Structure formats: structure tokens, C-alpha cells
Amino acid sequence: MRDMLRMIVVLSMLCGLSGFALSYLKMITAPRIEEQVLANVQGPAIKRVFPYAENDPIGERRRFEADGRSFIVFPVRSGGALVGVALEHGSKGYGGDVNIMVGFNIADDTLAGIGATTLKETPGLGMRIAEPAFTGQFPGQKAPVGLSSGGGVIDGVSGATISSAGAVGAVNNAAAVYARLKKDILAAWAQ
Amino acid sequence: MSVLKEFTKGLWKELPPFRLVLGLCPTLAVTNSAENGLGMGAAVVFVLTLSNMIISMVRHIIPAKVRIACFIVIAASLVVAVELLMQAYAYPLYQRLGIFVPLIVVNCIILGRAEAFAAKNGVAASAADGLGMGLGFTMSLTFLGSIREILGNGTWFGMAVMPEGYEPLRIMVQAPGAFICLGLILAGMNMLAFRQARRKGEQAEALARQQQGCGACGGCAACGAGARDAQAQ
Numbered sequence: 231m232r233d234m235l236r237m238i239v240v241l242s243m244l245c246g247l248s249g250f251a252l253s254y255l256k257m258i259t260a261p262r263i264e265e266q267v268l269a270n271v272q273g274p275a276i277k278r279v280f281p282y283a284e285n286d287p288i289g290e291r292r293r294f295e296a297d298g299r300s301f302i303v304f305p306v307r308s309g310g311a312l313v314g315v316a317l318e319h320g321s322k323g324y325g326g327d328v329n330i331m332v333g334f335n336i337a338d339d340t341l342a343g344i345g346a347t348t349l350k351e352t353p354g355l356g357m358r359i360a361e362p363a364f365t366g367q368f369p370g371q372k373a374p375v376g377l378s379s380g381g382g383v384i385d386g387v388s389g390a391t392i393s394s395a396g397a398v399g400a401v402n403n404a405a406a407v408y409a410r411l412k413k414d415i416l417a418a419w420a421q
Numbered sequence: 422m423s424v425l426k427e428f429t430k431g432l433w434k435e436l437p438p439f440r441l442v443l444g445l446c447p448t449l450a451v452t453n454s455a456e457n458g459l460g461m462g463a464a465v466v467f468v469l470t471l472s473n474m475i476i477s478m479v480r481h482i483i484p485a486k487v488r489i490a491c492f493i494v495i496a497a498s499l500v501v502a503v504e505l506l507m508q509a510y511a512y513p514l515y516q517r518l519g520i521f522v523p524l525i526v527v528n529c530i531i532l533g534r535a536e537a538f539a540a541k542n543g544v545a546a547s548a549a550d551g552l553g554m555g556l557g558f559t560m561s562l563t564f565l566g567s568i569r570e571i572l573g574n575g576t577w578f579g580m581a582v583m584p585e586g587y588e589p590l591r592i593m594v595q596a597p598g599a600f601i602c603l604g605l606i607l608a609g610m611n612m613l614a615f616r617q618a619r620r621k622g623e624q625a626e627a628l629a630r631q632q633q634g635c636g637a638c639g640g641c642a643a644c645g646a647g648a649r650d651a652q653a654q
Contacts (some may be wrong), residue, residue, distance in 0.1 A: 244494050249498075259505045
């Protein structure tokens with residue numbers, strides 16, 4: 231009986247201690263990790279969508295509320311004026327969530343381009359939705375977009391219909407959020 | 422036993438992936454470049470040294486029946502700490518190592534050293550053992566990663582090292598290349614061990630060991646299995 235008690239006490243104490251230590255570490259590293267994720271995951275995707283950005287979209291990011299969720303919106307300026315915004319949204323893919331950074335032109339609400347952020351699709355197949363042959367079809371289109379197999383304008387990657395549909399779904403989700411937030415966005419960054 | 426001896430045994434005599442053939446999952450999986458091998462090794466050095474020290478410190482408090490659970494809790498906490506620190510300070514490396522960082526928890530070297538060494542020895546010796554084994558592991562991974570990166574990509578730590586017209590052997594940076602490379606290295610290690618034994622005049626013993634097919638295994642002494650068998654008899 232004493233042995234049993236000792237086992238329980240030692241193991242619980244060990245778990246408790248490590249739990250406290252880790253939650254403390256998580257707390258102090260959280261801001262730095264967020265910065266790193268923005269710089270290494272979102273940053274390159276925004277660069278791909280808006281190569282002509284003259285400002286620092288990450289530094290000027292803001293949070294907006296829509297559908298009970300908060301979205302980070304990245305403003306893109308060229309020649310001093312707000313020309314576009316980028317926001318990230320996801321949808322179900324084949325291997326997990328397909329997360330896509332979607333850029334919008336403020337002037338006519340068309341898509342400026344898309345860039346994948348996190349993909350867990352099959353290498354060589356679903357992963358090809360990150361390649362220019364697929365992503366290059368989006369700039370200039372007006373959301374919602376659809377796959378050509380469903381009568382839309384986007385040709386899916388052959389053999390990777392689920393991944394392609396995931397990417398299109400993510401783009402449409404982002405477009406819906408953009409439509410809802412456009413007023414707030416313009417108000418927030420109005421000159 | 423001197424601390425220095427505990428440190429150096431991990432560097433050659435009981436070199437983890439090539440002699441003990443422990444920790445093969447990360448050895449095979451992340452060594453497609455020298456840099457990845459080095460990064461993985463550094464994470465393991467950190468976890469292994471600290472887990473050995475902590476386990477050695479608390480070895481008298483931990484009841485024998487739940488020791489494995491306790492070891493795993495300690496190793497897992499350290500791994501999560503490494504993961505957080507890596508995300509905060511070396512994010513590109515974290516992106517490349519991916520799932521293999523959390524998998525350090527179940528790396529058999531960590532549990533193996535805890536059970537075979539740290540649970541029976543003092544803090545200083547355990548720290549030396551962990552550091553030595555970790556550095557041996559790092560060296561091995563960097564070595565394997567270098568071979569694969571040079572042959573498969575023509576670069577070393579990202580610098581081009583092969584002549585202009587070199588056509589990279591792509592297979593070397595993919596999964597099969599890891600197995601081929603590891604097999605050749607293990608064969609080389611066995612040959613070396615056999616030659617060494619023969620030079621020392623232990624030919625009969627060396628031959629017997631070779632016939633058993635485990636010529637390079639320093640295993641029994643390293644795992645403590647030999648001592649247990651002796652006790653049982």
C-alpha cells in the first residue's frame with residue numbers, strides 16, 4: 231500500500247512540475263514564435279502574391295473579427311496608396327488542412343494571387359497545387375472561383391482533385407471573409 | 422570509472438547509430454543534408470545530456486515500478502522545451518526537421534541511456550555519458566548527411582563542392598539512399614572492428630564473432646544485458 235502511494239505521489243509530482251515548467255516556457259516564447267511564424271511562413275507567401283509591395287505587410291498587420299473568428303489582414307501599399315490586402319484561410323485537403331494566403335486587389339475586388347502557407351498533401355501530386363502552373367490561374371479572377379470539372383475557370387491538378395478543390399475552397403473562404411471585412415479594412419487603412 | 426571515459430565511449434567504442442545501431446529512425450529520416458543532421462544531433466545532445474542529469478538526480482526517489490513512465494515524462498518535457506526554443510530561435514530548421522523533433526521522445530537512445538546508465542550512476546558520469554553519446558550521434562548524423570548531400574546534391578552545408586559537370590545522384594537524398602549509405606557504413610565499421618581484433622591476435626574470437634554476425638555490436642556491455650545474464654546464472 232505504501233509503495234502504491236509512493237508511486238502515485240512521485241509520478242504525479244513529476245508530471246505536475248514538468249507541466250508548470252513547460253507552460254511557463256510556452257508563455258515566454260509565444261510572442262517570439264508568432265513573429266517567427268509570420269516571418270517564415272506568411273512572409274514568403276505574401277511576397278509571392280504581391281512582389282511589388284513597397285511597405286512591410288507583416289509589420290502593418292491588423293486583426294479583424296469575422297464569423298466569430300479573428301483574421302490577420304496584411305495591407306499592401308504601392309506608391310503610398312493601399313492597393314491590396316492579403317489574408318489567410320483554409321479548407322480541407324487530402325492530407326489535412328490546405329492553408330492559402332490570398333491576395334485581393336482593392337480597386338476591383340479581383341484576386342491578386344495566391345500562395346500556399348501550410349500544405350500536407352501528397353508529394354508530387356497534391357503538393358503541385360503550390361506550383362505556378364496551378365496558382366498562376368488565379369490572378370485577375372473574381373471570387374467565387376470553381377474547378378473546370380464543375381464548370382469553373384480553374385484547371386485542377388490532374389490526379390489531385392481533392393487537393394485542388396481544397397485550394398479553391400480556401401480561396402473562396404478567404405474571399406467571403408474579404409467581402410465581409412472590406413468596409414472595416416478600408417476604414418482602418420484609409421488615408 | 423572516470424568521467425572522461427564515460428564521455429569518450431560514445432564517440433567511438435559505443436557510437437550510437439553505427440555501433441549500437443540505436444536511434445535509426447532519425448538517422449535515416451533527417452540526414453538528407455549535413456545541416457539537418459547537425460541540427461537534429463544538436464537537439465538530441467541537449468535532450469540527452471539534460472535527461473541523463475535529471476534522471477540521475479532523481480534516481481533514488483523514483484520507485485522502480487514506474488521508472489519508465491518517469492523517464493518518459495522527463496524526456497518528453499525536455500523535447501517540448503527544445504521544440505519551443507527551436508520554433509522561437511531557429512524556425513527554418515524547425516520547418517525542415519518537422520515531425521522528427523517531437524519524435525526524439527521515443528528515440529531509443531534517450532530511454533536506453535536513462536535505463537542502462539543514468540538510473541545507476543552519479544550526476545557527473547551521467548552528464549558525461551549523455552554528452553558523449555549525443556556528440557557521437559551528432560557526428561554520425563552529420564557524417565551520413567554529408568555523404569548523402571555531396572553525392573545527391575553536389576553541395577556540403579549548402580556550398581557547391583562538386584565540379585561543374587557533376588550530375589547529382591538524386592537517389593542519395595531520398596529514402597533509399599539513406600538505407601544504402603547506412604548499410605555501407607555499417608559494413609565498413611564491421612570490417613574495421615574485425616581487422617582491429619585480428620591485429621590484436623584475437624583471431625579466433627573475432628572469427629567467432631563474425632560468424633555470429635554481430636561483430637560490431639558493443640551491445641551487451643552497453644545495454645547492461647551481459648551483467649543481467651551473469652546475475653541470472
